[in-house]
Amino acid sequence: MAKQKKQPRPKAVTPKGFRDYFGAEVTRRADMLARIARIYHRYGFDALETSGVETVEALGKFLPDVDRPNEGVFAWEEDGDWLALRYDMTAPLARVAAQYRNDLPSPYRRYAMGPVWRNEKPGPGRFRQFYQCDADTVGSASMAADAEICAMLSDVFEDLGLGGDYIIRVNNRKVLNGVMEVAGIGGPEHEAERGIVLRAIDKLDRLGEDGVRALLGEGRKDDSGDFTKGAGLGDEQADVVMGFMGALGSDGAATLANLDGLVADSEVGREGVDELRQIADLLAAQGYGPDRIVIDPSVVRGLGYYTGPVYEAELTFEVTDEKGRPRQFGSVAGGGRYDDLVKRFTGQEVPATGVSIGVDRLLAALTMKGRFDDAEDGPVVVTVMDKSRLAAYQAMVSDLRKADIRAELYLGNPKNFGNQLKYCDKRGAPFAIIQGEDEAARGVVQIKDLKLGARLASELSHEEWRDQPAQFECRLEDMVSEIKARLG
RNA sequence: GCCGCCUUAGCUCAGUUGGUUAGAGCGCCUGAUUGUGGAUCAGGAGGUCCCCCGUUCGAGCCGGGGAGGUGGUACCA
Numbered sequence: 001m002a003k004q005k006k007q008p009r010p011k012a013v014t015p016k017g018f019r020d021y022f023g024a025e026v027t028r029r030a031d032m033l034a035r036i037a038r039i040y041h042r043y044g045f046d047a048l049e050t051s052g053v054e055t056v057e058a059l060g061k062f063l064p065d066v067d068r069p070n071e072g073v074f075a076w077e078e079d080g081d082w083l084a085l086r087y088d089m090t091a092p093l094a095r096v097a098a099q100y101r102n103d104l105p106s107p108y109r110r111y112a113m114g115p116v117w118r119n120e121k122p123g124p125g126r127f128r129q130f131y132q133c134d135a136d137t138v139g140s141a142s143m144a145a146d147a148e149i150c151a152m153l154s155d156v157f158e159d160l161g162l163g164g165d166y167i168i169r170v171n172n173r174k175v176l177n178g179v180m181e182v183a184g185i186g187g188p189e190h191e192a193e194r195g196i197v198l199r200a201i202d203k204l205d206r207l208g209e210d211g212v213r214a215l216l217g218e219g220r221k222d223d224s225g226d227f228t229k230g231a232g233l234g235d236e237q238a239d240v241v242m243g244f245m246g247a248l249g250s251d252g253a254a255t256l257a258n259l260d261g262l263v264a265d266s267e268v269g270r271e272g273v274d275e276l277r278q279i280a281d282l283l284a285a286q287g288y289g290p291d292r293i294v295i296d297p298s299v300v301r302g303l304g305y306y307t308g309p310v311y312e313a314e315l316t317f318e319v320t321d322e323k324g325r326p327r328q329f330g331s332v333a334g335g336g337r338y339d340d341l342v343k344r345f346t347g348q349e350v351p352a353t354g355v356s357i358g359v360d361r362l363l364a365a366l367t368m369k370g371r372f373d374d375a376e377d378g379p380v381v382v383t384v385m386d387k388s389r390l391a392a393y394q395a396m397v398s399d400l401r402k403a404d405i406r407a408e409l410y411l412g413n414p415k416n417f418g419n420q421l422k423y424c425d426k427r428g429a430p431f432a433i434i435q436g437e438d439e440a441a442r443g444v445v446q447i448k449d450l451k452l453g454a455r456l457a458s459e460l461s462h463e464e465w466r467d468q469p470a471q472f473e474c475r476l477e478d479m480v481s482e483i484k485a486r487l488g
Numbered sequence: 489g490c491c492g493c494c495u496u497a498g499c500u501c502a503g504u505u506g507g508u509u510a511g512a513g514c515g516c517c518u519g520a521u522u523g524u525g526g527a528u529c530a531g532g533a534g535g536u537c538c539c540c541c542g543u544u545c546g547a548g549c550c551g552g553g554g555a556g557g558u559g560g561u562a563c564c565a
Contacts (some may be wrong), residue, residue: 016556016557059565060565072564072565073565087565088565090565091565118564118565120563120564121489121563123559124558124559199562199563222491222560222561222562227490228561228562302563302564302565305565383524385523385524415522416522417522417523417524418521418523418524418525419525420524420525421524421525422525423525424525425525425526426525432524432525434523434524436523437523438523446523446524448524448525450525453524453525453526454525454526456526457525457526457527458526458527461527462526462527462528465526465527466524468524471524
């Protein structure tokens with residue numbers, strides 16, 4: 001028979017833009033989600049879990065093959081209908097709010113957490129699947145709903161041990177729109193210009209004043225030679241916008257006064273400033289000072305669907321990446337008011353506001369900050385010196401587990417005892433239990449402190465180390481209490 | 489999407505004007521040591537030099553195209 005044609009082996013790779021999470025990465029995230037959920041819950045929000053898949057129609061926005069093929073969502077056709085993985089949890093909420101509007105209380109307050117998927121170019125720290133943790137209030141137009149979201153965000157960061165390391169910035173779309181009215185680009189015919197202006201403002205921290213001014217005018221050529229078309233504003237118009245970005249005062253009252261002056265000629269602008277003032281008052285009354293939450297005119301939050309207050313949380317500590325370069329974390333949470341989202345389904349105006357925490361980015365930030373230095377301890381490993389006594393070893397494991405000590409029997413090939421200890425090292429096991437014929441006859445076990453042994457290895461000579469200074473003997477019936485005492 | 493840089497062993501990388509059998513360190517496996525994890529010593533496995541086409545007697549190296557990665561930039565619900 002002819003040689004079997006070599007079947008190409010499948011490549012064991014994670015698809016581009018996706019990643020695998022091991023051990024502590026999983027438990028840390030679960031822990032963080034639980035902490036956030038507890039606070040959301042304390043604020044009166046109800047848990048909601050919706051399906052990961054939605055109809056494209058319900059998600060709205062990007063229709064594959066129509067608007068922008070291959071952009072945005074993972075979508076496929078089923079029996080003539082287009083389905084897609086959710087790309088955020090706000091669109092599904094709008095769907096739920098519309099679908100169950102007769103049964104849900106109003107306002108409806110819910111929190112949701114889970115993975116979302118976006119089919120776009122991945123970047124450093126940017127994946128095509130990531131976790132979000134959202135809280136939204138649907139059916140309340142009160143600024144108190146917005147203020148409490150900001151307060152709750154602040155509570156979350158405090159609970160995560162980030163006190164002093166974050167700042168929550170608040171702005172209002174109506175103020176932005178008012179400023180653009182004053183600048184003479186208020187009408188519907190200036191939609192494109194307004195978009196460019198908003199994006200330019202959003203880039204202030206990265207491009208600086210000159211860069212933003214270039215984008216407000218003719219455009220900007222960046223270092224890579226790429227040209228970005230500007231809004232084409234005249235100098236006076238650009239001055240108005242630049243003045244707006246400089247409106248950040250020494251305190252909230254000063255900022256509001258500056259904004260008052262800038263939007264005096266615009267009704268929507270005045271409305272926006274008034275809303276900001278309400279939020280500031282509500283937060284002040286609860287004791288959330290400017291060290292945690294500030295009014296900042298440069299917050300824009302993309303283009304999206306925001307119609308009123310917008311908020312953004314940023315971590316303020318400096319952090320260095322693997323290569324030792326200083327790196328800044330962008331926003332780790334953001335949100336705002338979106339009064340038109342449910343209207344798509346019902347035709348009725350339903351005011352809503354909410355926030356989304358980017359859990360993975362927050363975790364990455366905390367990891368880089370060195371918050372999770374200590375590697376997670378592995379289980380206590382009971383080694384197999386004598387294959388015929390497996391049952392006795394298994395009983396030891398069972399005793400340890402009953403005492404709530406993480407433990408396991410060595411299940412590999414026991415032929416080479418050295419390999420068992422190497423396995424213990426790889427697992428990060430704190431202790432190894434050893435019992436050979438000799439110990440079994442005397443009713444004792446050897447407890448080897450692997451961490452201590454590793455430390456001693458660098459201090460002692462090979463011979464001294466070989467004498468097992470990190471190992472001690474105890475009676476079998478004392479094994480559990482000895483281990484327990486040492487694990488603290 | 490646009491611009492730059494990069495791609496050689498599991499990892500980090502060297503590789504001369506284009507010349508025989510492509511190397512190192514680390515890691516891994518085996519043994520010295522079948523009752524002891526580090527260290528040391530001896531040995532071993534591991535390669536489509538990213539892919540395709542071209543130039544050449546001869547290409548890891550030169551030319552063209554493509555893919556992947558990476559850093560900017562654009563977009564971002």
